[in-house]
Amino acid sequence: MLIGAALHPTAAQTPEAKRQQRNALVVLIGGMDSDPTPEQIAGTSPRSAGNSGLYRLQGDLRHPQLVTEYFNWNCTRAGQIKSKPAPQTAIIAEAIRGHIRKHPRDLVVLVGNSWGGHTTFEVCQELANSATPVAIDYVVFLDPSSTGRADTARPKRLPININRATNFHTRNLFGWGKWPKEDRIENIDLGDEKHGFRTPNGPAYDSTFDFSAHVAAEWDERIHAAIRKRILDLVSQTRPATPAASVIGGQRGTENP
Numbered sequence: 001m002l003i004g005a006a007l008h009p010t011a012a013q014t015p016e017a018k019r020q021q022r023n024a025l026v027v028l029i030g031g032m033d034s035d036p037t038p039e040q041i042a043g044t045s046p047r048s049a050g051n052s053g054l055y056r057l058q059g060d061l062r063h064p065q066l067v068t069e070y071f072n073w074n075c076t077r078a079g080q081i082k083s084k085p086a087p088q089t090a091i092i093a094e095a096i097r098g099h100i101r102k103h104p105r106d107l108v109v110l111v112g113n114s115w116g117g118h119t120t121f122e123v124c125q126e127l128a129n130s131a132t133p134v135a136i137d138y139v140v141f142l143d144p145s146s147t148g149r150a151d152t153a154r155p156k157r158l159p160i161n162i163n164r165a166t167n168f169h170t171r172n173l174f175g176w177g178k179w180p181k182e183d184r185i186e187n188i189d190l191g192d193e194k195h196g197f198r199t200p201n202g203p204a205y206d207s208t209f210d211f212s213a214h215v216a217a218e219w220d221e222r223i224h225a226a227i228r229k230r231i232l233d234l235v236s237q238t239r240p241a242t243p244a245a246s247v248i249g250g251q252r253g254t255e256n257p
Contacts, residue, residue: 023233024062024107024137025099026068027092028035029123031114031218032056032148035072035081053219054076054113054142060228065235067106069095073115088216089122096127096134102152107137113218117176121155128161138163138234143190143217144161147174147214158184166230168197168223170213190217198220 026165030036036055039045043059050056058068068076073088098106100181120139127134139162143165146152154176158165166178166186190197191206198205203216216221 022107024109024235025066026059026066027108028054029112029116029119030072031116036078041079071149073119085087086238089126092123109138111140113142117141118146124159124162127161134162136162141167143170143175143214145175169195171208172214173208
C-alpha cells in the first residue's frame with residue numbers, strides 16, 4: 001500500500017522542494033462491464049471483491065501529488081454505465097481541460113483497460129486535434145481492446161500529443177497486443193515470463209484466447225504495483241527551473257505547460 005509522501009521524503013523537506021514538486025491528474029477509464037459496484041463506490045467492498053479492478057487501482061493511487069478521476073469505457077461515471085444516452089469522449093476531454101485551466105502546471109496521465117483503452121486513445125486523439133492541443137504526459141494501456149465495439153478498429157499509431165506510454169498486453173487475439181516499435185511506447189508482454197507476470201499457476205497471459213486472463217489482468221496486484229510505480233516516478237521528477245510550453249508535434253501547445 002502506498003502511503004503519501006512517506007515514499008518520497010525529500011519532496012517535503014524544503015520549501016524549494018515543495019515548489020518543484022510535480023502534481024498530476026490521473027484519469028482511469030474502465031473496461032466493458034467493469035462498472036464499480038455500489039459497495040466499491042461506498043468503500044465497503046473487500047479488496048478482492050467488486051466489479052472493477054481499475055476502480056480499485058484508483059483507490060490505491062491516493063497520494064498528495066495525485067488527483068484521480070474514474071470513468072467507464074462509455075464515458076459515464078462510476079455506477080452509471082447504463083445511463084442513456086451515454087456521454088461522448090468530449091466529457092472526459094473537458095474534465096481534463098477543466099483541471100488544466102485550474103492547475104496549468106500539472107501533468108496529465110491516462111490509464112485505460114480493455115475497451116477503456118480504446119476510449120483512452122479516442123480522448124487523446126480528441127485533445128490532439130483540437131484548436132488548443134493538450135499534451136498527455138503519460139498513458140497506460142492495460143490489455144486494451146477494440147473487438148466488439150461498434151464502428152471501431154484497432155488504432156495503428158499513437159496520437160501525436162502522447163509523450164510516453166506503456167502497453168501491458170496479454171497475447172489474446174481480441175486485444176491490441178504489441179504496438180509497433182517506437183520511442184514513445186514501452187511494450188510489456190504479460191505472457192513473457194521475463195517480465196514476472198506469467199507464472200506457472202497464474203493467469204494464462206500467453207494464451208491466444210483466454211478471456212479469464214484478460215479479466216485477471218484488470219485485477220492483477222503486480223500489474224497495479226507496476227503502474228503505481230511508473231506514475232509516482234513521473235511525479236517525483238524535479239521540475240525544470242523555468243517551465244517551457246509543451247511541444248506537440250513540433251509546435252508549442254497553449255495548454256498544459
